[in-house]
Amino acid sequence: xxxxxxxxxxxxxxxxxxxxxxxxxxxxxxxxxxxxxxxxxxxxxxxxxxxxxxxxxxxxxxxxxxxxxxxxxxxxxxxxxxxxxxxxxxxxxxxxxxxxxxxxxxxxxxxxxxxxxxxxxxxxxxxxxxxxxxxxxxxxxxxxxxxxxxxxxxxxxxxxxxxxxxxxxxxxxxxxxxxxxxxxxxxxxxxxxxxxxxxxxxxxxxxxxxxxxxxxxxxxxxxxxxxxxxxxxxxxxxxxxxxxxxxxxxxxxxxxxxxxxxxxxxxxxxxxxxxxxxxxxxxxxxxxxx
Ligand code: HXC
Ligand code: NAP
Numbered sequence: 544x545x546x547x548x549x550x551x552x553x554x555x556x557x558x559x560x561x562x563x564x565x566x567x568x569x570x571x572x573x574x575x576x577x578x579x580x581x582x583x584x585x586x587x588x589x590x591x592x593x594x595x596x597x598x599x600x601x602x603x604x605x606x607x608x609x610x611x612x613x614x615x616x617x618x619x620x621x622x623x624x625x626x627x628x629x630x631x632x633x634x635x636x637x638x639x640x641x642x643x644x645x646x647x648x649x650x651x652x653x654x655x656x657x658x659x660x661x662x663x664x665x666x667x668x669x670x671x672x673x674x675x676x677x678x679x680x681x682x683x684x685x686x687x688x689x690x691x692x693x694x695x696x697x698x699x700x701x702x703x704x705x706x707x708x709x710x711x712x713x714x715x716x717x718x719x720x721x722x723x724x725x726x727x728x729x730x731x732x733x734x735x736x737x738x739x740x741x742x743x744x745x746x747x748x749x750x751x752x753x754x755x756x757x758x759x760x761x762x763x764x765x766x767x768x769x770x771x772x773x774x775x776x777x778x779x780x781x782x783x784x785x786x787x788x789x790x791x792x793x794x795x796x797x798x799x800x801x802x803x804x805x806x807x808x809x810x811x812x813x814x815x816x817x818x819x820x821x822x823x824x825x826x827x828x829x830x831x832x833x
Contacts (some may be wrong), residue, residue, distance in 0.1 A: 544689075545772075545773075546773060546775070546776050547560065547773050547775050547776075548616040548775065549577060549580060549581075549706035549739070549775065549778075549782075550782070550783070551581055551779070551782050551783065551786060552765050553580075553581065553582065554581070554582050554585035555581045555582075555782060555786045555788070556578055556582055556585070556782065556785065556786055557581070557582040558580040558582075558817065559583045559584070559639060559640065560583065560584040560586065560630070560634040560635075560636055560637050560638050560639075560643050560718075560787060561575070561578050561583045561584070561585055561586070561637075561639045561640075562586040562587075562627070562630055562637050562639070562641070563575050563578075563585065563586070563588070563640075563643055564588050564589065564617055564641065564642055564644035564670065564674060564680070565588075565589050565643040565645065565790070566585070566586075566587025566588060566589065566595070566598070566641075566643065567587055567589050567591065567594040567595040567597075567612070568589070568594060568661075568744070568745065568746055569589070569744035569745065569746045569747065570643065570646070570694065570739070570744060570774060570777055570807075571589075571641070571643040571740055572598055573772075573777065574586075574641060574643070574777070574778050574781045574782075575587050575598070575602060575610070575779050576602055576605075576606075577775070577778035577779070577781070577782055578778075578779070578781075578782060578785070579602050579603075579608045579610060579801075580606050580783055581786075582608065583608070583785075584608065584609050584611075584634050585599075585602075585608070585609070585610040585611065586610075586611045586613060586626075586633075586634070586637065587599060587610060587611070587612055587613070588612070588613045588614070588615045588617075588626055588644075589614070589615070589644060590614065590615070590616050591614070592612060592614040593610030593611075595613070595614065595682070596612045598612070599611070599612040611629075611630060611633050611634070611636075613626045613629055613630065614626075615710070616665060617644050617669075617670030617671070617673055617674055618632070618665045618669055618670055618673070618827040619673075620673045620676075620677070623670075623673040623674055623677050624677050625663065627674075627677045627678060627681065631681075634751070636687065637678060637681075637691065638688075638689065638690065639690040639691070639692065639785045640674055640678045640689070640690070640691050640692070640779065641673065641692045641693075641694065641715070641736055642670070642671040642691065642693045642694065643690070643694045644666060644667075644670055645666060645667050645709070646662060646663045646696070646709075647663060647667075647706060647708075647709040647747070647750055647751065648668060648795070648818035648830050649705045649706060649749070649750070649751055649753075650705065650749045652704075652705075654708045655707075655708070659708070660707075660708045662708075663708035663709055663712060663737075663751075664708055664711065664712045665778075666793070667709060667711075667712035667715075667716065668711075668712035668715040668716060669711060671693060671716045671719065671741050672830040673720070675691060675719065675723070678691070679691075679723070679727060681793045682730065682732055683727070683730045683732070688730075688731035688732065689730075689731075689732045689733075690732070690733050690734075690735075690784075690785055691720070691723070691733070691734040691735070691738075692735055692737065692784050692785055693716050693717070693719075693720045693735070693736040694715050694735045694737055694739065694756070695713045695720075695737070695738050695749040695796065696709075696713050696738055696739060696740075696799055697738045697739075697740060697803065697804035698710045698713065698804075698805060698832040699713035699714045699716065699731040699736075699738060699796075699799055700714065700719040701804055701807070701808070702714070702718065702738060706751070709729065712745060716736070717736055717738075717796060719734075719737065719797065720734045720736045720794070721734075721794050721796075724732040724793045724795075725792030725794060727794060728757065733748070733789075733790075733792070733793045734793065734794065735784050735789070735792055735793065735794070735795050735796070735797070736795070736797070737777065737780055737781060737784070737796070737797055737799060737801050738796050738797065738798045738799070739767070739772060739777055739800060740762075740766065740771075740772060740798075740800025740801055740803040741762040741763075741766070741771045741772065741800075741803070742770055742771060742773075742774060742777060753801035760825070761829075764805045765803055765806065765807075766800070766801040766802065766806070767801060767802035767805075768801035769800060770801065771801075772799060772801065773776070775801055776799060780797060780799055780807075784797070814829070819833045
């Protein structure tokens with residue numbers, strides 16, 4: 544058994560229709576792939592229909608099943624509502640929504656234009672609000688249970704320099720996740736989040752580690768487990784949180800980062816750099832004193 548393998552039983556998502564924003568690329572695509580393998584129906588959505596269509600084609604060829612690609616800019620409520628209605632028209636219902644679409648880039652904050660800041664906030668926070676309100680109101684209206692899974696990141700609670708729009712927006716998404724977990728539990732709607740550490744994707748790496756930065760700042764070096772994440776690990780966790788196996792998990796944010804953020808937080812974690820010989824010397828000094 545390896546962490547690069549699928550975790551759940553074959554039919555774990557059978558009969559469920561799952562809508563993934565940003566489902567044509569990166570982690571969204573990897574989640575889509577595993578959900579399809581677990582026999583879910585899928586709606587994948589983002590701005591680029593050509594990318595979505597190609598992903599849908601490739602996944603269906605590999606696993607069979609049904610993947611509906613729908614163009615939608617999550618910043619636009621009209622587009623979100625239309626996309627959601629098209630999904631229902633195709634499958635009869637949507638059972639779960641993965642708010643995965645995001646925009647991000649690195650920059651000193653004082654160099655950002657107002658539009659640059661707003662663009663990221665609009666995709667990440669407003670986009671998640673639009674999707675959540677559309678699906679939530681629909682589920683409540685017809686008394687249908689539902690599941691939200693929001694992809695955040697660990698700096699949603701620590702904050703992070705140089706990605707301030709993203710950190711501000713992800714913090715908002717996390718607050719919304721926890722708030723609605725309580726408020727909408729009475730409607731049988733669960734809300735959870737995943738906070739990934741670094742998982743290599745073209746979208747994230749090209750924007751957060753552009754040019755030579757990927758060589759200069761190898762993300763694996765910052766991580767106690769000394770490696771970046773494997774997409775299947777995240778897909779396993781996501782599938783569990785979507786599935787009925789997690790029926791009692793609500794309002795949780797699960798970190799999957801190899802211990803990265805805690806390494807930055809612990810007061811004495813830097814003592815990892817102290818070699819064994821120095822620990823021996825310190826022990827000897829202590830013994831001499833006593
Ligand atoms: C400063 C920038 C910028 C940059 C764009 N802008 N890129 N400012 N540094 N690198 C500014 C532009 O100049 C413009 O402001 C404004 O932002 C909007 O830019 P557009 O290109 O017009 O926006 P748009 O076409 O809507 O594209 C959105 C985008 C783009 C966010 C800028 O990168 C995108 O489409 N991203 C989607 C995918 C993505 O970002 N994936 C990575 C997620 S990774 P002005 O003032 O000039 O009009 C992630 C990981 C987190 O979230 C955790 C990792 C561990
Ligand atoms: P990615 O491939 O760039 O994914 C982002 C997706 O969002 C793309 O498919 C993009 O498609 C879509 N998108 C962007 N703007 C949109 C808009 N306005 N409307 C609709 N869709 C839009 O990057 P990723 O690394 O897989 O990121 C996926 C999620 O994981 C994000 O929430 C990110 O914050 C989170 N995350 C990633 C990492 C990591 O290390 N990779 C770490 C922590 C958190 P279009 O361009 O076609 O619209």
